[in-house]
Amino acid sequence: MASESTAKTDTSVSEHLHELVLNSSDVEDFLNELARVSARNLSEPGDEMLCAITLLRQRKAATVASSSEEATSLGRLEHRFSETPGVTASTSQETVHAPDLAQDDRWPDYAAAVAGHGVRSVAAVPFRLEGETKAALLLYSRRPHRFEGRVLEFAEDFVRQTSLALRLAVRFAHYSETAANLRATLESRTVIDMAVGIIMAQNRCSQQDAFEILRTASSTRNTKLHEVAAAVVNALGQGPARTHYDG
Numbered sequence: 001m002a003s004e005s006t007a008k009t010d011t012s013v014s015e016h017l018h019e020l021v022l023n024s025s026d027v028e029d030f031l032n033e034l035a036r037v038s039a040r041n042l043s044e045p046g047d048e049m050l051c052a053i054t055l056l057r058q059r060k061a062a063t064v065a066s067s068s069e070e071a072t073s074l075g076r077l078e079h080r081f082s083e084t085p086g087v088t089a090s091t092s093q094e095t096v097h098a099p100d101l102a103q104d105d106r107w108p109d110y111a112a113a114v115a116g117h118g119v120r121s122v123a124a125v126p127f128r129l130e131g132e133t134k135a136a137l138l139l140y141s142r143r144p145h146r147f148e149g150r151v152l153e154f155a156e157d158f159v160r161q162t163s164l165a166l167r168l169a170v171r172f173a174h175y176s177e178t179a180a181n182l183r184a185t186l187e188s189r190t191v192i193d194m195a196v197g198i199i200m201a202q203n204r205c206s207q208q209d210a211f212e213i214l215r216t217a218s219s220t221r222n223t224k225l226h227e228v229a230a231a232v233v234n235a236l237g238q239g240p241a242r243t244h245y246d247g
Helices: 011-023 027-042 069-079 087-094 106-117 150-203 207-221 223-232
Strands: 048-058 063-066 097-098 119-125 135-143
Touching: 027 048, 027 063, 027 135, 027 150, 048 069, 048 087, 063 069, 069 106, 069 135, 087 097, 087 119, 087 135, 119 150, 135 150, 150 207, 150 223, 207 223
Parallel strands: none
Antiparallel strands: 048 063, 048 135, 097 119, 119 135
């Protein structure tokens, strides 16, 4: 039976994760470290637990983080099948436990694939996140009935205490991606405006006529408008177009 030290869901872990949110370059880095922290805090000496985390965000590819390469392979199985413990847990927002996959008929295809890695028991614990974002901590063991009693309670308590850090990491990632998209839009718009100005000067035409010339060239060449605009600016011989948004 696991002892109290098995899951160190204390202030030091929370502080470490909150610090990690601020220092991680992206949400995937944070998730990988969270998976490693989970494995360290939930495993017992001589009985390593494999941990993976799956994250689904709206209009984003699924992210799989893990505590090891083997755990990565197991986590990726979550996206090869339509019915899995992780999908069930994320959808129901309830812990899903398979004490012995050899005697569990809920996910036959998934169970066969996981058993091929020597795994006998699986537990999936959902994180409490915001909106359409879904995530689950996946725990794997080669021992049947590994996640029972206090062990499963420890895992659920660990997820409860780390959900806030994951919510913050996802929120920061959203803000960062939004800012990057806005920057790209502004840079593209600036280059287009520069190209329109050049065409107006060269052809002595109106702004609307210059833009139509640019758009016609884009359609004829089957090339994005901002790429055609960049080519117009670059043709002046001053090198690649730079905007005041460039770092």
